[in-house]
Amino acid sequence: xxxxxxxxxxxxxxxxxxxxxxxxxxxxxxxxxxxxxxxxxxxxxxxxxxxxxxxxxxxxxxxxxxxxxxxxxxxxxxxxxxxxxxxxxxxxxxxxxxx
Numbered sequence: 001x002x003x004x005x006x007x008x009x010x011x012x013x014x015x016x017x018x019x020x021x022x023x024x025x026x027x028x029x030x031x032x033x034x035x036x037x038x039x040x041x042x043x044x045x046x047x048x049x050x051x052x053x054x055x056x057x058x059x060x061x062x063x064x065x066x067x068x069x070x071x072x073x074x075x076x077x078x079x080x081x082x083x084x085x086x087x088x089x090x091x092x093x094x095x096x097x098x099x
Contacts, residue, residue: 006039035060039078054068
């Protein structure tokens with residue numbers, strides 16, 4: 001799937017970008033008609049540890065899925081966001097089956 005990565009106020013390294021791409025690509029096992037997606041990686045100015053914000057937008061025909069997670073690391077944030085998106089995909093497919 002074509003993903004646009006946006007790291008705001010810092011530069012994401014290639015290892016992190018590859019990790020995100022692989023994690024989001026796994027979602028295609030649940031639904032195969034993704035158009036594209038955007039990932040926003042942001043550092044919050046909070047002094048506590050959970051200052052990394054991950055936002056994922058996925059475009060599917062006729063709809064858009066969105067997940068936002070705040071965590072200690074970008075990897076953990078992507079894991080949580082991809083799990084939330086997996087649940088949204090499942091719900092979306094169930095709704096389509098009902099029609």
